Ligand code: HEC
Ligand code: HEC
C-alpha cells in the first residue's frame with residue numbers, strides 16, 4: 066500500500082505517462098526502429114505496462130539519433146524514487162558491498178584492466194552488483210545499476226528474480242558453487258522435478274536468503290567461514306599455549322566479548338583460526354591485527370558473535386517451516402563441525418609453509434609484507450603458496466559451503482578430499498625442500 070501511494074507521489078508521476086492518453090513517448094517511437102528488442106522487452110514488463118517512460122531512468126537530454134551520448138544510466142538512487150523499500154534493504158545488505166570487497170584484494174591492483182575493469186569480463190562482471198565509490202563510477206558509463214543483477218533489463222521482472230537461476234551466473238564455479246550445490250541437493254532436485262515453482266515443496270535460494278522478499282542478503286558464516294575471535298576465545302587459549310600469554314592478552318583486549326551459539330569454543334579451533342588469519346595477513350607475527358583488519362571490517366567480510374547469533378536464529382527459523390527443530394539443529398552442528406575440521410587441516414598446511422619461510426628455506430618475495438600471504442592468490446611465485454591458495458578458495462570453500470547446502474558430493478569429493486590430498490602434498494614437498502636445503506648447507 067505504501068509503495069502504491071509513493072508511486073503516485075509528485076516525483077514519481079512526473080516520469081509516468083498519463084494512462085488516459087497512452088501516448089507513445091518520443092523515446093519509444095524512435096527506439097522502436099533503433100532498438101526494437103529493448104522496446105518490446107520493456108513494454109512486456111510491469112513497468113512498461115504501468116506507463117513508466119524510458120526517460121525515468123535515462124533522462125530526457127538525448128532526443129536525436131546523434132546525441133545519444135547525453136543519455137544517462139541509472140543507479141539504485143534512480144529506482145529509489147519509486148521503490149524506496151527495496152533500495153534501502155539492498156543498501157543494508159552484502160550485495161551493496163561487492164565492489165568494495167573485490168577491490169580490497171591486494172592482487173587486484175596487479176591485474177590488467179581487461180580482467181578487473183569496465184569491460185566486465187571477470188571479477189568486475191560479477192562484482193558490479195556492488196556500489197562503486199563516486200570517483201570510480203565516473204569512469205564507468207555502464208554497469209552501475211546494481212538492481213538489474215536479478216531483474217534484468219528491460220523487463221525488470223519479479224518472476225525472473227524469484228528463480229534460483231537468477232543467482233546462478235554469479236553464485237557458481239570455483240570458490241562459491243552454490244548453484245551447483247543446490248542443483249545437486251534434494252532441495253534443488255525437488256524444485257526442478259516439481260516444476261520450478263518459487264514457493265513449492267522445497268526451498269529456493271530466495272526462500273532461505275531473501276525471506277519475504279527482503280533485499281538485504283547476509284549470512285552468519287559469510288563467504289570465507291571466518292568469524293571474529295571473541296575475548297573469551299582468545300583468553301581460553303592461554304591455558305593451552307602459555308608461552309603466547311603476552312600476545313594473546315594484547316589481542317584479547319581488542320576483541321568483542323560474547324559467545325557464538327551452536328559453535329564449540331575448543332581452544333584448538335581458536336588457534337587454527339588465528340593461524341588462518343595470519344596466513345591472510347590479518348594478524349601479524351605477534352598475533353596482532355594488521356592494517357588489513359580495517360578493510361575486512363569495512364567490507365563486512367566477518368561477523369562478531371552478536372550479528373552471527375541473530376542471523377543464525379533467523380536462518381534456522383526458515384528451516385523450521387518444513388523440518389523439526391532438533392533435526393535442523395543437528396544439521397547446523399554437523400556443518401559447523403565441517404568448518405572446524407577443514408580449519409584444522411588448513412592451519413597445518415599454513416604452519417608447514419610458514420616454517421619454511423621462518424627457516425629461510427623459502428625466501429619472502431620482493432614487495433611482500435607477510436609470508437606466506439595467501440591473498441596474492443595465483444600470483445605467488447612459490448608452488449607451496451599456490452597450493453595454500455587452492456585450499457583456501459577452492460577446497461575449503463566447497464567443503465563448508467557444500468555441508469550447508471546439503472550437497473554431499475561437493476562437500477566430500479570436490480571439497481574435503483582434495484583438501485586432504487593437498488595438505489599431504491604440501492607436507493611431503495616441505496620435507497623434500499628441507500632435505501635439499503640441509504644438503505646444500507653441508508656443501
Ligand atoms: C530520433 C531517434 C531517437 C530518439 C527520439 C531517442 N533516441 Fe535514444 N538512441 C537513438 C540512437 C540512434 C541511439 C544509438 C543506438 C545505436 O547506434 O544502436 C540511441 C541510444 C540510446 C541509448 C544508449 C546510449 C549508449 O551510450 O549506449 C539510450 C539509453 C537511449 N538512447 C535512450 C533514449 C531515451 C530515454 C530517449 C527519450 C528521452 C531516447 N533515447 C530518444 C535514437 C533516438
Ligand atoms: C518513475 C517510477 C519508477 C522508477 C524510477 C522505477 N520504477 Fe520499477 N516500477 C514502477 C511501477 C509503476 C511499477 C509497476 C508496479 C505494479 O504494477 O505493481 C514498477 C515495478 C517494478 C518491478 C516489479 C515488476 C514485476 O514483475 O512485478 C521491479 C522489479 C522494478 N520495478 C524494478 C525497478 C528498478 C530496478 C528500477 C531502477 C533501475 C526501477 N524499477 C525504477 C515505477 C518505477
Ligand code: HEC
Pocket residue numbers: 159160161162163164166167190191192193194195214215226229231232233234235236270271274275282283284285286287288364
Ligand atoms: C551479479 C552477480 C550476483 C548475482 C546475480 C547474485 N549475487 Fe549474491 N553475491 C554476489 C557477490 C559479488 C557477493 C559478495 C558481496 C560481498 O560480500 O562483498 C554476493 C553475496 C551474496 C550473499 C552474502 C554472503 C555472505 O557473505 O554472507 C548472499 C546470501 C547472496 N549473495 C545471495 C544471492 C541470491 C539468493 C541471489 C539470487 C536471488 C544472488 N545472490 C544473486 C554476486 C551476485
Ligand code: HEC
Pocket residue numbers: 166167168170173187188189190191192234235236237238240241287288289364365366367
Ligand atoms: C562468477 C562471478 C565472480 C567472479 C568472476 C568473481 N567473483 Fe568474487 N564473489 C562472487 C560471489 C557470488 C561472491 C559471494 C560468494 C559467497 O558469499 O559465497 C564473491 C565474493 C568475493 C569476496 C568476499 C566478499 C565478502 O565480503 O565476503 C571477495 C573479496 C571477492 N569475491 C573477490 C573477487 C576477486 C578479487 C575476483 C577476481 C580475481 C572475483 N572475486 C571474481 C562472484 C564472483
Ligand code: HEC
Pocket residue numbers: 092093096100103104107112117118119120121122123138139206207208209210213218219221
Ligand atoms: C527502470 C529503468 C529503465 C528504464 C525505464 C529503461 N531503461 Fe534502458 N537501461 C536501464 C539499465 C539498468 C540499463 C543498463 C545500464 C548499464 O549497463 O549501466 C539500460 C540500458 C539501455 C541501453 C543501452 C544498453 C543496451 O543493452 O543496449 C539502451 C539503448 C536503453 N537502455 C534504452 C532504453 C529505452 C529505449 C527505454 C524505453 C523503452 C529504456 N531504456 C527504459 C534501465 C532502464
Ligand code: HEC
Pocket residue numbers: 141144145148151152155160211212213214215216223226227271275277278279280
Ligand atoms: C539478488 C537478487 C535481487 C536483486 C539484486 C534485486 N532484487 Fe528486487 N527482488 C528480488 C526478488 C527475489 C524479489 C521477489 C520477492 C518476493 O516477493 O518473493 C524481488 C522483488 C522486487 C520488487 C517487487 C516488490 C513487490 O512487492 O512486488 C521490486 C520493486 C524490486 N524487487 C526492486 C528492486 C530494486 C530497486 C533493486 C535494487 C536496489 C532490486 N530489486 C535488486 C531479487 C532481487
Ligand code: HEC
Pocket residue numbers: 229232236241243244245247252268269270271273274284285286287288289377380465466469470
Ligand atoms: C535450505 C535453505 C538454503 C537454500 C535453498 C540455499 N541456501 Fe545458501 N545458505 C544456507 C545456509 C544454512 C547457509 C550457511 C549459513 C551460515 O553461515 O550459518 C548458506 C550460505 C550461503 C552463502 C554464504 C557462503 C556459503 O555458501 O556458505 C551464499 C552466498 C549462499 N548461501 C547463496 C545461495 C544461493 C545462490 C542459493 C541457490 C542457488 C542458495 N544459497 C540456496 C541455506 C540455503
Ligand code: HEC
Pocket residue numbers: 250251252255265266267268272273380381383384385386387388393396397471
Ligand atoms: C519449503 C520447505 C523446506 C525448507 C524451508 C527446508 N527444507 Fe530441507 N527438505 C525439504 C524437503 C521437501 C526435503 C526432501 C524430503 C526429506 O528428505 O525430508 C528436504 C530435505 C532436507 C534434508 C535431507 C537431504 C538428504 O539428502 O537426505 C536436509 C538435511 C535438509 N532438508 C535440511 C534443511 C535445512 C538445513 C534447511 C534450512 C537451512 C531446510 N532444509 C529448509 C523441504 C524444506
